[in-house]
Amino acid sequence: xxxxxxxxxxxxxxxxxxxxxxxxxxxxxxxxxxxxxxxxxxxxxxxxxxxxxxxxxxxxxxxxxxxxxxxxxxxxxxxxxxxxxxxxxxxxxxxxxxxxxxxxxxxxxxxxxxxxxxxxxxxxxxxxxxxxxxxxxxxxxxxxxxxxxxxxxxxxxxxxxxxxxxxxxxxxxxxxxxxxxxxxxxxxxxxxxxxxxxxxxxxxxxxxxxxxxxxxxxxxxxxxxxxxxxxxxxxxxxxxxxxxxxxxxxxxxxxxxxxxxxxxxxxxxxxxxxxxxxxxxxxxxxxxxxxxxxxxxxxxxxxxxxxxxxxxxxxxxxxxxxxxxxxxxxxxxxxxxxxxxxxxxxxxxxxxxxxxxxxxxxxxxxxxxxxxxxxxxxxxxxxxxxxxxxxxxxxxxxxxxxxxxxxxxx
Numbered sequence: 444x445x446x447x448x449x450x451x452x453x454x455x456x457x458x459x460x461x462x463x464x465x466x467x468x469x470x471x472x473x474x475x476x477x478x479x480x481x482x483x484x485x486x487x488x489x490x491x492x493x494x495x496x497x498x499x500x501x502x503x504x505x506x507x508x509x510x511x512x513x514x515x516x517x518x519x520x521x522x523x524x525x526x527x528x529x530x531x532x533x534x535x536x537x538x539x540x541x542x543x544x545x546x547x548x549x550x551x552x553x554x555x556x557x558x559x560x561x562x563x564x565x566x567x568x569x570x571x572x573x574x575x576x577x578x579x580x581x582x583x584x585x586x587x588x589x590x591x592x593x594x595x596x597x598x599x600x601x602x603x604x605x606x607x608x609x610x611x612x613x614x615x616x617x618x619x620x621x622x623x624x625x626x627x628x629x630x631x632x633x634x635x636x637x638x639x640x641x642x643x644x645x646x647x648x649x650x651x652x653x654x655x656x657x658x659x660x661x662x663x664x665x666x667x668x669x670x671x672x673x674x675x676x677x678x679x680x681x682x683x684x685x686x687x688x689x690x691x692x693x694x695x696x697x698x699x700x701x702x703x704x705x706x707x708x709x710x711x712x713x714x715x716x717x718x719x720x721x722x723x724x725x726x727x728x729x730x731x732x733x734x735x736x737x738x739x740x741x742x743x744x745x746x747x748x749x750x751x752x753x754x755x756x757x758x759x760x761x762x763x764x765x766x767x768x769x770x771x772x773x774x775x776x777x778x779x780x781x782x783x784x785x786x787x788x789x790x791x792x793x794x795x796x797x798x799x800x801x802x803x804x805x806x807x808x809x810x811x812x813x814x815x816x817x818x819x820x821x822x823x824x825x826x827x828x829x830x831x832x833x834x835x836x837x838x839x840x841x842x843x844x845x846x847x848x849x850x851x852x853x
Contacts, residue, residue: 488831493814498834561602587638588636589640589683593608593640621851627682644688646720663715670724682844691736731765750788784805
């Protein structure tokens with residue numbers, strides 16, 4: 444892995460110019476659906492500009508409690524966020540979400556530093572409750588607190604019941620699978636986790652691919668059935684399901700953590716296979732994670748899907764009809780680190796139609812650039828307000844799990 448360094452803040456004028464260029468796409472591309480509409484009269488949630496921008500940000504914080512940090516964790520928070528504790532980070536940047544991990548394996552400067560987030564169930568409950576209290580006191584809005592609890596080789600929280608891989612669960616009936624994911628959702632919810640970056644909706648098309656048993660398998664129709672079942676189960680428990688990795692990581696042999704994979708399918712091949720599980724769950728799932736994957740058949744520029752208006756605003760929202768929240772894959776990953784500074788990448792992601800920005804490496808720079816763009820470009824204000832409306836709707840979706848539990852009968 445090449446050394447990852449923090450990027451400098453884009454000057455405000457340059458940031459605004461960059462976003463204007465991103466949203467002024469050629470006729471063959473697709474900008475966010477209402478990019479030229481007048482700004483809404485009332486901001487969503489009554490939030491001011493800084494709090495609107497903050498709702499888009501999902502950060503990894505260091506500490507075992509809202510105000511409990513080791514000296515090394517305190518130093519990490521100060522270096523990354525200019526605040527010493529998790530609760531202070533949430534308040535300073537008005538965060539919309541937090542991701543829970545043992546460590547950031549992509550941050551070379553802090554590679555061996557444990558976050559302290561995931562030491563025990565009791566500790567995690569205190570942390571999530573404290574972060575929610577900090578968020579509500581700051582913005583009046585709850586956090587989306589997420590993690591990757593897929594099963595198999597991707598299970599971030601060690602004290603949740605261990606689960607087999609998705610591939611190992613593919614033999615279960617839809618009803619049994621729904622209840623299995625409902626149990627997982629209840630465990631996560633009891634710990635204060637209300638978003639799971641799962642299920643994996645990729646259709647495995649290569650035995651040498653990086654996804655492997657993280658998928659439900661090579662059959663698009665059966666995968667679609669299982670993805671819908673898993674999504675219903677998680678959301679019945681008040682946990683936002685997040686389909687990943689749009690537009691489909693199953694045919695790639697390149698790991699998008701370290702390089703940009705390119706999908707070689709034709710549009711017809713992709714539509715018949717990779718798109719199928721996403722299409723099946725589009726009206727059920729609350730969120731879709733967009734991967735750092737190039738798909739030249741739909742976007743000849745070769746840019747990552749996470750930064751592509753054609754693949755987010757076009758193929759996902761307009762063509763597939765997805766109305767939920769989009770979230771980038773981690774912005775620490777090399778394909779987007781190579782695409783520009785943290786601020787530049789964030790501006791391009793918003794221009795593409797993304798809602799949540801997962802783990803921006805330089806939160807202060809991203810916040811400043813987005814705030815300036817919101818205040819100077821009506822198109823950006825409209826895009827951000829639309830994103831925040833979707834984010835707040837997702838938070839309402841997971842706020843009342845009892846109704847969902849009755850609906851699935853688990």
